[in-house]
Amino acid sequence: MLNARMSVIIQKLMKAEAAVTSEYLAKFLDVTSRTIRNDIKELETIVLDFGGSIKSTRGIGYEIIIDDDQLFRQLLQDITEKGNENEGIIPTLPEDRVQYILKRLLLAGEYLKLDDLADELYISKSTLQNDLKDIKEIFHRYGITFDKRPNFGFKVVGDEFKLRMCMADHLFNSLETEGDFDPSNIPIFMEKDLNNISRIILNEINKHQIALSDIGLNNLIIHLAITYNRIKDKKYITFYPMELVDLKKQKQYKVAEEIVKVLETELVISIPETEVAYITIHLLGTKMITEFHMNDNDIHGIIDHQIYQTVKKMLETIDNELHLKIEDDQELFMALCLHLKPAMHRLQYGINLTNPLLQDIKSKYPHAFQAAVIAGIVLKQELEMEINENEIGYLALHLGAAMENKKIGIQPKKCIIVCASGVGSARLLASKIKARFGASVDIVGTTEYYKINQIPLHSLDFIISTIPISKDFPIPVIQVNTILGGNDLGKIEKLFSKEINQKLKYIREELVFLQKNFETREEVLHFLGGQLADRGLVNEQFLESVFAREAISPTSYGKFVAIPHPITPLTHSTFWAICTLQKPIKWGDKRVQFICLLNVEKNSTDELQYMYDLLVDMIDNSQIVQQLIKCKTYKEFATVFLKG
Template sequence: MLGVRISSIFSELLAADTPLTSEYLAKVVQVTSRTIRNDMKELELLLSKHGSSIKSIRGKGYQLEIHDEHLFRMMLQEIFRHDELGLGFSPNSPDDRVRFLLKKLLLSDEFIKLDDLADELFISKSTLQNDLQEVKKNFKKYDITIEIRPNYGFRIKGDERKLRFCMSEYLLNRNEVDIIDGAISILPEAEMQSIKSIIIDFVHEFNLEISDISINNLIVHIAIACRRIRNGNHVSIYPGELKEIVHEREYNIAREIVKQVEKSLNVKFPEAEIAYIAIHLLGTKMVTATKMGESQFKALIDNEIYHLTKKIIDAVEEKLKLGIKNDKELQVSLCIHLKPAINRLRYGMNLRNPMLNEIKSYYPVSFQAGVIAGLVLKEELDIDINENEIGYIALHLGAAVERTKMNDRPRRCIIVCASGAGSARLLNYKLQSRFGSKLEILGTTEYYRLSQMSLHSLDFIISTIPISKKLSVPVIEVNTILGGKDIEKIESIFSTADKDTFEYTREELVFLQKKFKTKEEVIHFLGENLQQLGLVDKSFTNSVLEREAVSPTCFGNLVAIPHPIVPQTESTFWAICTLEQPIMWNDKPVQFVCLLNVEKNSSKDLQKMYNILVSIVDSKDLIQQLLKCRTYTDFINVFIKKHPIYK
């Protein structure tokens, strides 16, 4: 329904709450502004038939407008149904063709001739060979190779178990839409529905607590197994693993599931296939422990898991000082999560995390805590942990961080008002009504008495008159009749740290309009400058690159926030680099790089600093303004203009 480029533009417009310039969209999609303008005409033509349009605002950019919610929703549903590539689809872009080829090769049991495939895709053999190089890179992650036989063509070849993982990865709908509704043609739809019904019946019968994503993974796995068994391909399993698995409860459940599938689909599963389904169940089982007593919980969790959890929490607290060390709920939830997670990791299973980008973008401190957890697992168990698993662990750690906020004291302020006690009282009531228990107003005063007061117990001052005198706490100037902009100014206090952004960066740490081509060039450049300033040692750059290898730190919106794998500096600060043109940072374009450094052994509340950083990098408008800056003065002026706390 939509080409990939126009789909990307549409996605950006759909998510934006402010107009987007053609310049911004061109950078995200990696085309010229002129191409964007042409694409906009095509997109506008489509949208005009589906209850929506694109409004062009002079000097500001493009904004999506919805006139008929019903028609618009119908269009979205149609787009999502067509989003996953089917084998009947003729892809145009290189990315589309690579996804098409991955699926084609994974689902083909016969040799495929290069000429036939080139004709099917309406491309030259040389273009196809270039695309196949990218396909090979994707397959290489699973140790899968492309076998070529003269006069026959080519097909994929690899360990059967790894082929399964790869098929599961690339055949699953990327948006986790219900796979049974025809999105994947592994088996006829009736057989897919039958597998789904069988699995759900057993989930209910054995009271298994498995997420929707895990159920979809299991359905796909069994469908893949059926298809390949019918073609004479069987998965192998080590005898030691089989001996261990047959004693698990999940093996008996897997055997019963297989009996029903065999009967329904007329296919015979060997014992290794049953064991493989049991591994899936071991890797997805979850136990609800909130109602368990202490003795029940200890009986469920063995000593290895319990002590591993303690080591993870201790390591996270030592490195990041999040105040979660004594959180009992975290200990329980992490123990329960780690038991099946370790099974997944030991058996090399690939659990997808559809929330990964959101976790990385909006909870960077929690994701970094997850990276530290992964290092502990590597050290203790010699298990490599991928970023999908890191993301799930980060959710548990992030929940603990959020719980610490529930115990935060309210922010304290006084009101300075020159128009009388009545106005001050009205302002007091309005503030209490708007902010409730989050804000504690200690009193009101006239300006001339302010110099006689102690301000040490205050977080900020709310004033209806300008205060030019430099005070030890921030002053927020508002109107006596509190308006929307005034509310924004006050709310910024709750979402940012007491000390402003300028605490974390300075002129010698801001590098603008650089011409680097790769992320490695940027990281080496920033690392060398920090080393020359005596802020880091020689090992710093390698530590940042090591962290990138675990999980790329590009978060969308043209932003990357690289950082060392563990804190290495004596203070918390940012080193910022903007680029003349976006570069590819793994799979995302990046033009704004903030190298984050967190103070070693710090007891400060780091979450507040992260909140400031996230509020900056999540703003498309602010990032676009910062990317245009050519001097440090311009750079700081943009902050002052865009952040209400500075006004």
């Protein structure tokens, strides 16, 4: 019957809007194309029994054809039930395997042998050793190391506080965040205990009017569940006396004490004072304010001067670098101030608040995420705090909302009509333009040609003229007939619509490098950076800035795409440098085969939303990406890109 890999193949075929190639499935599952073809052969027989078939088209790929909906639904139900039964048992995907090993090590509490772990996962010892390299990288962030003993194996060792942080981040990273907290998502703990912890926290936060999001609530329950289980195993947090004194001064300490009293009574456990401090830290990382509609004076009353100044600097820097014109958005300013107060406590103590929207924010709102990266750099400079990827994602949500509001409030393009034949024909011309373009155009007036020098052109976006104008103006001049024809409207329309050839506006043939044989992110970036430097397009700081941006948050967005770029705009024009690879490489925690090095013009005032929309459309369309990866010539590449 179906193995785990076959289930994944069926799910991929069901979700795809077009045929899926064996190469794509092989890359996704990290197996050979031959293995996929063998799986498909077996699947063809199984699917046939459930009222379906797998159509194979040479050079295009596989797709599922369903003849009997009811019968086929049974197969899908079997796959779902099997997936639930096997969830967390034997992982199929390489990234899932890393998470599985990580969990095994964190929960073992004793030495594990390499051979036993390899047998458990049905993988070779060398594959396991490769996985352990990735795991060591993750542990390194928490100061956790391996203690190795001959004949015993190895186990994890580290500071108790950091171990718990690592557990919270990696044991529960698949928790649902919608609706009520579901303890069945955490099978390693007793459901009864989790229900009790959840109830106690809800009672206390309601009593003390602490505002918590579902994610924040889950985070607190997770940390308390870990605390309870670690105390049972006699594993305690230690704090230096000075830290303890500082935490006792916080009003959240009183709330933590009350939570502890109830926990001790109901769970029959003794909780030391340092653990009260630990709970206080988590309460400090939650929002204590429910009222959002505040004025500037209210904000000053609850937000200290340092946060106020930091947010001010954040928005100034974002506007200086990206010209988003959000610096004076008061609602955004207040939202960021209120968000930053608990976020600073989280950052101070290394608490990682899971962000389930992170991948969607990165891939669907890259412009907002870039603005958040700049905000994070300001935060580091002003408050000397390292900001993590999840927190950058939360900042991006606030900034993205402000950017969307800005789009809603986009001002109409202002123009003036230059007409030689009098007011009547000028009014007719204006009426026709208004009828066609509505609120998108604001006709501020009409004038004769000789008076044009008296008009402040800096307040206009373009000029419409019924006579030829040879003089150069700083804004576009569109010449039309007095009685507008179709072609005349088309000229005006070009200012509002994006023509198809604009899709290639940011792509230069000499900067498209296809089918390269690189093996690391570093090789790709050094190659592309070198190509740009050779052409005099970038300076010596460029690559350093690109690597600094990668260090903050990898620019791989899933579906084999990465869009690296410098932290802030550095080039004299906006363009892309593209590289495709013969084989996928590891880029952060994802595999990548299509790289678009994004360069935005420094101090540009151009509207870049169209460019970012192009990028988002490309990331979303995995079929087009796979076709682009296969292209061997620029002509092929351009044809496929325009088609997408």
